[in-house]
Amino acid sequence: MADIIIKNAYILTMDPDREDIENGVVVIEDGKIKEIGKSTESKADKEIDAGGNVVMPGLVNTHCHAGMTLFRGYADDMPLQDWLENHIWPAEAKVSDEDIYIGTQLACLEMIRSGTTAFADMYIHMDKVAQAVDESGIRAALSYGMIDFGDKEKADVELEEGSRFVREWNGKADGRITTMYGPHAPNTCSRDFLIRVKEQAVKDNVRIHIHVLETEAELNYMKEQFGVCSIHFLKDIDFWGDDVLAAHCIWLSDGDIKILAEHGVNISHNVTSNMKLASGIAPVAKLLAVGANVSLGTDGCASNNNLDMFEEMKTAALLQKVSIMDPTVLPARQVLEMATVNGAKALGIKSGMIKEEYNADLIIVDMNKPHLTPAYDIASHMVYAANGRDVKTTIVNGKILMENYEVRCLDEQSIIEKMKKTSKDLVSRINS
Ligand SMILES: N[C@@H](CCSC[C@H]1O[C@@H](n2cnc3c(=O)[nH]cnc32)[C@H](O)[C@@H]1O)C(=O)O
Numbered sequence: 001m002a003d004i005i006i007k008n009a010y011i012l013t014m015d016p017d018r019e020d021i022e023n024g025v026v027v028i029e030d031g032k033i034k035e036i037g038k039s040t041e042s043k044a045d046k047e048i049d050a051g052g053n054v055v056m057p058g059l060v061n062t063h064c065h066a067g068m069t070l071f072r073g074y075a076d077d078m079p080l081q082d083w084l085e086n087h088i089w090p091a092e093a094k095v096s097d098e099d100i101y102i103g104t105q106l107a108c109l110e111m112i113r114s115g116t117t118a119f120a121d122m123y124i125h126m127d128k129v130a131q132a133v134d135e136s137g138i139r140a141a142l143s144y145g146m147i148d149f150g151d152k153e154k155a156d157v158e159l160e161e162g163s164r165f166v167r168e169w170n171g172k173a174d175g176r177i178t179t180m181y182g183p184h185a186p187n188t189c190s191r192d193f194l195i196r197v198k199e200q201a202v203k204d205n206v207r208i209h210i211h212v213l214e215t216e217a218e219l220n221y222m223k224e225q226f227g228v229c230s231i232h233f234l235k236d237i238d239f240w241g242d243d244v245l246a247a248h249c250i251w252l253s254d255g256d257i258k259i260l261a262e263h264g265v266n267i268s269h270n271v272t273s274n275m276k277l278a279s280g281i282a283p284v285a286k287l288l289a290v291g292a293n294v295s296l297g298t299d300g301c302a303s304n305n306n307l308d309m310f311e312e313m314k315t316a317a318l319l320q321k322v323s324i325m326d327p328t329v330l331p332a333r334q335v336l337e338m339a340t341v342n343g344a345k346a347l348g349i350k351s352g353m354i355k356e357e358y359n360a361d362l363i364i365v366d367m368n369k370p371h372l373t374p375a376y377d378i379a380s381h382m383v384y385a386a387n388g389r390d391v392k393t394t395i396v397n398g399k400i401l402m403e404n405y406e407v408r409c410l411d412e413q414s415i416i417e418k419m420k421k422t423s424k425d426l427v428s429r430i431n432s
């Protein structure tokens with residue numbers, strides 16, 4: 001007996017070896033996709049009639065600071081350095097475990113609602129982040145964000161906390177939680193520290209999540225300090241590999257692009273955050289052209305200001321097209337691939353396709369909407385016409401987290417109320 005059968009679905013498989021299936025079925029058992037096709041002999045405890053709607057892999061958000069929903073709209077319209085140093089970091093110094101717990105619950109709620117089934121996070125108070133992820137039912141690759149600023153003592157403390165978190169949570173929540181090391185960036189972490197982190201990550205057999213070349217200021221700083229850009233700097237210390245997830249990667253030379261592709265580095269393109277902070281335009285079309293694994297991420301809610309991966313897909317496509325004045329780059333299917341297949345690869349999870357033996361991480365998108373009518377090309381609609389609010393049902397690890405727009409696992413209204421209260425308390429704490 002299977003657990004769930006979804007019938008009457010337009011299956012957008014995202015599997016390069018399999019075309020989309022109209023009027024198809026998806027059979028789910030033990031958290032995995034057991035069977036897909038035109039029909040099935042299987043029986044299940046639960047049947048979902050998709051009503052001709054789209055069934056597709058859940059979206060994978062590869063760069064987030066989930067708890068930053070706390071700072072949604074808190075400090076807008078300024079450049080990264082000013083934003084971080086004068087607003088976000090002083091505020092983060094005042095947040096509690098409980099604040100981050102609520103912030104992450106809200107983020108999970110928003111992601112489940114908008115069709116994200118897995119995300120990569122780098123933040124603080126990570127035990128609370130992991131707890132919220134565990135309870136929500138979503139999947140995540142979590143890391144404690146570490147900064148040493150060249151201070152040896154701080155380096156020890158940060159690495160100790162990063163490793164403790166890695167060991168304590170890897171594989172938890174029925175395998176939905178994996179852990180990574182999260183050195184913040186090459187200009188906030190010292191060379192020695194980055195070398196130690198890489199060694200530890202290899203030893204622990206976990207991946208690394210880092211910000212790289214988000215700003216031109218980082219590029220200039222690295223050149224002044226080390227005579228090379230961040231990409232060459234990290235190459236020289238043997239940091240690069242397919243175990244690394246590098247967020248942003250904006251200020252790249254053609255040589256840097258080659259290095260990233262050759263080392264199989266996973267890149268998270270964070271287009272909305274990059275536009276909002278005016279950090280720059282990542283050379284995504286060039287990266288893809290040389291075979292680099294480019295995925296998509298929202299970044300935190302303080303620089304986006306939401307976690308809607310559908311918006312991220314559309315914006316990523318449009319910005320590349322206009323920035324290089326070529327409407328043929330980043331076509332819809334490729335952008336969908338970035339948000340699903342490439343994202344899953346970046347996190348090292350067997351999700352991102354509707355395919356036998358893959359994790360049952362999938363969503364149903366409601367096509368019965370004015371703005372999705374008519375529908376000539378489903379992939380085009382998912383990228384250019386749909387948004388996160390069109391997601392009707394979300395399934396992660398074979399469990400239904402939202403059905404017919406109703407979220408299970410999390411008490412939506414109570415989380416919204418708690419966040420309203422928490423945000424007021426937090427602002428008075430920051431200002432006191
Ligand atoms: N444990 C560290 C800080 C955590 S690193 C994770 C940091 O990334 C920061 N962050 C969020 N968004 C961005 C971004 O777009 N670029 C760079 N850093 C960011 C975020 O505010 C958080 O402090 C310490 O001792 O200070």
Ligand SMILES: [Zn+2]
Nearest residue numbers: 211247299300
């Ligand atoms: Zn970030």
